[in-house]
Amino acid sequence: MNHGIAIGKVSQASGVKVTTVRFYEQIGLLAAPPRTDGGRRTYDRKDIERLTFIRHSRELGFEIDQIRTLLELQDRPDQSCADADTIAKARLVEVKAKIASLTALQAELERMVDGCSHGRVESCRVIEILADHGKCKHHLHDA
């Protein structure tokens, strides 16, 4: 009887795919767990928590390196959380910028689509705007 949790179970419980769990181990985001005699990885509840933390952080758009820092912070509860705050704030700034950029994008796409008279390419507003950036109202950054 083995008390360890199999990789498939932690995957299900955490919402991180099996292959991705192994990938995280490979890049050192998750410690290599003990193995069964047959060589299978055996996890515990802590690992599920850690993976859930990672998945949620990824959903919030944090990069792996940032998550590495956040995980280190989580491991030292007595430390100041200034770093976590800084990382989250930086991400918030990014997200706001992205929303602004995408909103400009949306406006331009709508202009393109609305302007299209569904005729020939010759007079297509979509192609026209793509060809001539000068027809853009907004200056777009990376979207």
Add this chain to the structure above:
Amino acid sequence: MNHGIAIGKVSQASGVKVTTVRFYEQIGLLAAPPRTDGGRRTYDRKDIERLTFIRHSRELGFEIDQIRTLLELQDRPDQSCADADTIAKARLVEVKAKIASLTALQAELERMVDGCSHGRVESCRVIEILADHGKCKHHLHDA
């Protein structure tokens, strides 16, 4: 006297990096231009236009394969622009979804940052929310 435009010039004129211009040639997005005796690529005004079209399309978030289609359409002005319209509309739907997702994200990040009392990690709202997805108000999809 050589009438061709050097890669550096088309790069500047179109806003596409030199390495990226060569990359586009490699993947067949841009035709291989004639060369000088010394083996250097020589472009013309049409190429600058094409690259500008590509860059603008990329800024609008279109994928390379979609741009391939859009470029083909541009080359045949007598055709219907229904395809261009479809591609642009699909992109618009994507952009709208992304904005919605990022807005939810923004709300959650703000909740994290606002809740942080700048004390120890132990009681840090940022770490707390990352660890426990149940504390999220919104269900986030890929952001």
Add this chain to the structure above:
DNA sequence: CGTACATCCTCCAGCGACTATAGGAGCAAG
């Protein structure tokens, strides 16, 4: 106990859209 089947293992290649590096060769100005 045998066997079928699910799950797991490692290794390696690929995705998209570039970007960067090494190690040269071309070319124009001073």
Add this chain to the structure above:
DNA sequence: CTTGCTCCTATAGTCGCTGGAGGATGTACG
């Protein structure tokens, strides 16, 4: 003629996974 910029090819790396091949292990059932 030499300096220094631009250009060339070829290859490997980026990020965060994802997929497949080909085999081993674990388990449930008869």
